[in-house]
Amino acid sequence: xxxxxxxxxxxxxxxxxxxxxxxxxxxxxxxxxxxxxxxxxxxxxxxxxxxxxxxxxxxxxxxxxxxxxxxxxxxxxxxxxxxxxxxxxxxxxxxxxxxxxxxxxxxxxxxxxxxxxxxxxxxxxxxxxxxxxxxxxxxxxxxxxxxxxxxxxxxxxxxxxxxxxxxxxxxxxxxxxxxxxxxxxxxxxxxxxxxxxxxxxxxxxxxxxxxxxxxxxxxxxxxxxxxxxxxxx
Ligand code: C5P
Numbered sequence: 001x002x003x004x005x006x007x008x009x010x011x012x013x014x015x016x017x018x019x020x021x022x023x024x025x026x027x028x029x030x031x032x033x034x035x036x037x038x039x040x041x042x043x044x045x046x047x048x049x050x051x052x053x054x055x056x057x058x059x060x061x062x063x064x065x066x067x068x069x070x071x072x073x074x075x076x077x078x079x080x081x082x083x084x085x086x087x088x089x090x091x092x093x094x095x096x097x098x099x100x101x102x103x104x105x106x107x108x109x110x111x112x113x114x115x116x117x118x119x120x121x122x123x124x125x126x127x128x129x130x131x132x133x134x135x136x137x138x139x140x141x142x143x144x145x146x147x148x149x150x151x152x153x154x155x156x157x158x159x160x161x162x163x164x165x166x167x168x169x170x171x172x173x174x175x176x177x178x179x180x181x182x183x184x185x186x187x188x189x190x191x192x193x194x195x196x197x198x199x200x201x202x203x204x205x206x207x208x209x210x211x212x213x214x215x216x217x218x219x220x221x222x223x224x225x226x227x228x229x230x231x232x233x
Pocket of ligand 1: 089107108109110111112113138143144145146147148162163164165166
């Protein structure tokens with residue numbers, strides 16, 4: 001039971017550990033983004049927000065002043081965390097920049113890489129019965145990369161910037177390259193191939209990629225991954 005695990009971890013943490021991140025500020029992103037096609041339709045992905053919300057909760061338990069910028073999810077707001085709700089990648093970027101300066105940023109959101117170039121102001125309609133026309137085609141444009149933007153800041157860059165990477169193949173190889181490409185310090189790589197069932201599920205099997213190398217962590221609950229990551233932070 002997730003609640004029992006959290007209670008057990010809190011018991012273990014008690015005392016001195018509870019204040020490990022006292023006087024530190026943390027920013028966490030979580031969940032998917034929704035990118036409007038028209039007033040009723042959007043592009044999204046299967047992210048549940050479980051991992052990002054768990055990281056925010058774990059950092060707050062260690063005493064960090066924590067802001068969680070979340071896309072639309074069904075996760076409850078973690079206790080003691082300042083939650084900013086957003087829908088789109090551009091709103092998420094604005095909210096993140098507004099939360100700086102922080103000591104540590106953990107970007108666990110599954111930000112949509114692309115959005116429709118122009119969201120239609122009125123609902124797109126099929127032709128009237130009997131009429132014929134080709135289905136509309138979606139023109140996509142690239143969204144801002146929030147992790148790369150925060151990592152690349154000259155002024156006010158967080159001391160520690162951590163990204164997540166969802167990969168379906170060559171997980172470690174791609175993640176090592178991604179850490180460099182994004183300019184972040186650590187990258188948490190998870191295997192989201194269907195066989196593992198990470199997206200939307202409760203468990204996660206990750207590798208932690210740092211400048212020093214690659215660590216394989218065992219497959220445990222997302223809550224336990226969050227706790228271990230918070231301890232490392
Ligand atoms: O490039 P990819 O989406 O695989 O990278 C994943 C990492 O980058 C995650 O930490 C995610 O939160 C972040 N990201 C972002 N903004 C984007 C795309 C990804 O912050 N537009």
